Amino acid sequence: MNIKQTFAIVFFAVALPFFFYSCSKDDDEIVTTPTEEEEEEDPVVITESVYTWIESEMRENYYWYSEIPAASSLNYKLGVLDFFDSLLSSKDGKHNDSSDYFYSYIESTSDVSASTKSISQTDYSYGFEFQIYNMVDQNDNPLGYSYAHILYVVPNSPASEAGIKRGMWITKIDGKNITESNYTTLLGSTATKFTMATFETDKRFVAAGDINISSARAIEDDPVHYHTIITDEKSGKKIGYLVYNHFTDSKTDGDEKYNKELLALSKEFAGVDEFVLDLRYNGGGLITCAQLLSTILAPSSALNQTFCNMTFNDKQSPRTYNLSYAKSLISTGTNLNLSKLYVLVSNRTASASELVINALRPYMGDANVILIGEQTEGKNVGSETFENTTYKWEMHPITCQIYNSKGESDFYVNGFTPKYQVAEIDHLDKIFDFGNTDEIMLSTAISIINGTYSATKASTRSTTTQLRRGKSSLERKATNGVVVDGIRQTAKQ
Structure with missing residues (x-):
């Protein structure tokens, strides 16, 4: 097996990645149980060697390797994501009433352009970062729609060219309320229309008209x-x-x-x-x-x-x-x-x-x-990066x-x-x-x-309107760092 290990120290913020799986016919094949991320895709076939590689590297390098379950307790028919997660310690990430996620993660490298954790700092987007605020009533009950607050705008982007500025609000996308089902459009899509607003102390939200924005494109942040x-x-x-x-x-x-x-x-x-x-x-x-x-x-x-x-x-x-x-x-x-x-x-x-x-x-x-x-x-x-170039998987365990x-x-x-x-x-x-x-x-x-x-x-x-902080584009952005090769190897030279 052609396996390449790339060592790097990098810190992580949590995101919601999309994973794309590859398959090979060089080894015995097993059909895995689809994870939630796979449900909308065709059944995925993954070779057993991928699991062997994951387990081996984790038992050697994972910071909490002693908490990895015994091999006899592992389910090698899980999807790759679930199998990887089954190796992780409760000390990895945040697990409490308000948060539940691991820092360690694994992703496919078969489609770099699709990865939300791409190492490139050229981002395909409209060129702005935002924070979603969910609207609630006086009793804290959701009203079913949200507004997006502009945190910053990247120069020479569709957003900057359209006149969008930090502090503005987007209240609608192409005339429709912002909801859980469509807010990801703000990350980058085709040319569209945003309904804008400003927030003022006395008048609360004040309509600021519509802005037409061109299609998302490659943006350097x-x-x-x-x-x-x-x-x-x-x-x-x-x-x-x-x-x-x-x-x-x-x-x-x-x-x-x-x-x-x-x-x-x-x-x-x-x-x-x-x-x-x-x-x-x-x-x-x-x-x-x-x-x-x-x-x-x-x-x-x-x-x-x-x-x-x-x-x-x-x-x-x-x-x-x-x-x-x-x-x-x-x-x-x-x-x-x-x-x-x-x-x-x-x-x-x-x-x-x-x-x-x-x-x-x-x-x-x-x-x-x-x-x-x-x-x-x-x-x-x-965390360090470990890459399997044969099966196009890359994992980033805490080490x-x-x-x-x-x-x-x-x-x-x-x-x-x-x-x-x-x-x-x-x-x-x-x-x-x-x-x-x-x-x-x-x-x-x-x-x-x-x-x-x-x-x-x-x-x-100064805020009187009922708002509750929701998703943010920063969750995606924080994972787009370029890893640093050879930290440990360089130190040994």
């Missing part, structure tokens, strides 16, 4: 979405502000385009008095991008010191690998030597974003990594836990709780363009910096 330097009138301080939406190094493997952009920006930010890092829509990505960003932001005393440690299962030798704030990483950029960092976060902030927070705390001091927003996801683990230089990790398994708690849903009339100093999250950070912050003012809700 640069993680360095927005940056500026703000001069605060009250304090006179220069405040660096960066919106960084996913930890990705390049558009295509090897060109380091986005990392080079970060390095160039570091020079522009040199000399700022304070820094606000906006990670509220960042669900994670590459550990090496987190390492680079942190090296730019860290105090100079942290350079060449430990950034993080990755601990693998006890079958691995060595078991622990180290990444540092290597000064060589920023040879074409600069270190900002920050003693304090303000980080804007939300419930969508996860994994590599949380690593930046955790890794900087030992060097800045816990109190000087100041979080503003909502409780984060809580992902302190990493390590990530610690900062002080050995801290477990304490944020349920997420970081911000000192300054601000939720966008409570201030929907203040969701403006990035960089607007009246925007709720940025204005909160600035008020803390200049000493005018009022807890009472920040906690005052």
